[in-house]
Amino acid sequence: DVKVTQSSRYLVKRTGEKVFLECVQDMDHxxxxxxxxxxxxxxxxxxxxxxxxxxxKGDIPEGYSVSREKKERFSLILESASTNQTSMxxxxxxxxxxxFFGPGTRLTVL
Amino acid sequence: xxxxxQPDIHITVSEGASLELRCNYxxxxxxxxxxxxxxxxxxxxxxxxxxxxxxxxxxIKGFEAEFKRSQSSFNLRKPSVHWSDAAEYFCAVGxxxxxxxxxxxxxxxxKVEL
Numbered sequence: 001d002v003k004v005t006q007s008s009r010y011l012v013k014r015t016g017e018k019v020f021l022e023c024v025q026d027m028d029h030x031x032x033x034x035x036x037x038x039x040x041x042x043x044x045x046x047x048x049x050x051x052x053x054x055x056x057k058g059d060i061p062e063g064y065s066v067s068r069e070k071k072e073r074f075s076l077i078l079e080s081a082s083t084n085q086t087s088m089x090x091x092x093x094x095x096x097x098x099x100f101f102g103p104g105t106r107l108t109v110l
Numbered sequence: 111x112x113x114x115x116q117p118d119i120h121i122t123v124s125e126g127a128s129l130e131l132r133c134n135y136x137x138x139x140x141x142x143x144x145x146x147x148x149x150x151x152x153x154x155x156x157x158x159x160x161x162x163x164x165x166x167x168x169x170i171k172g173f174e175a176e177f178k179r180s181q182s183s184f185n186l187r188k189p190s191v192h193w194s195d196a197a198e199y200f201c202a203v204g205x206x207x208x209x210x211x212x213x214x215x216x217x218x219x220x221k222v223e224l
Binding site for chain 1: 119142153155156157204210211213214216217
């Protein structure tokens with residue numbers, strides 16, 4: 001079974017802090033994704049990566065950056081967290097035509 | 111630009127009743143179509159997908175969906191709902207080339223009354 005894990009289920013940070021969300025997949029997938037999920041808005045793509053050190057902006061990249069130094073790991077970085085980044089963050093990795101999701105990190109920025 | 115509409119934000123059904131969740135999409139060509147389910151506090155799990163061929167696709171947990179090109183719809187159905195089906199359901203579309211970008215609907219929250 002494909003396994004996508006996220007470093008934290010719940011995270012509370014203060015405004016202005018630098019925040020790292022980590023995602024690891026165990027299936028050697030080349031493609032990995034970060035989504036943000038908000039009530040009434042569904043899932044919105046923040047960034048994705050199609051190979052090590054390769055990344056592409058999604059629909060809402062502002063305020064976020066990403067890092068992919070190893071194939072299995074994809075990190076989402078909030079350089080200076082703001083209250084409007086309080087949300088559920090979902091990581092996914094992709095085989096040919098299916099995305100597999102991690103359990104999510106619920107981030108609260110105070 | 112592609113879009114997905116799930117017109118029902120909340121649906122309540124009685125256990126044992128049938129279920130249909132609606133999904134309409136806007137896309138330049140026939141896209142890849144997906145239904146995902148998210149149980150409380152969990153990530154998304156794929157229920158089923160359509161790429162081509164038979165327009166009625168079977169998925170896990172007794173779900174099925176029918177692709178109707180003329181209506182740009184991909185509705186999810188289940189003949190008899192179980193209390194454990196209470197969850198949020200997301201329809202998604204992806205490019206027919208199998209590319210990376212999925213577009214998700216806003217979700218339908220299903221409540222099951224015992």
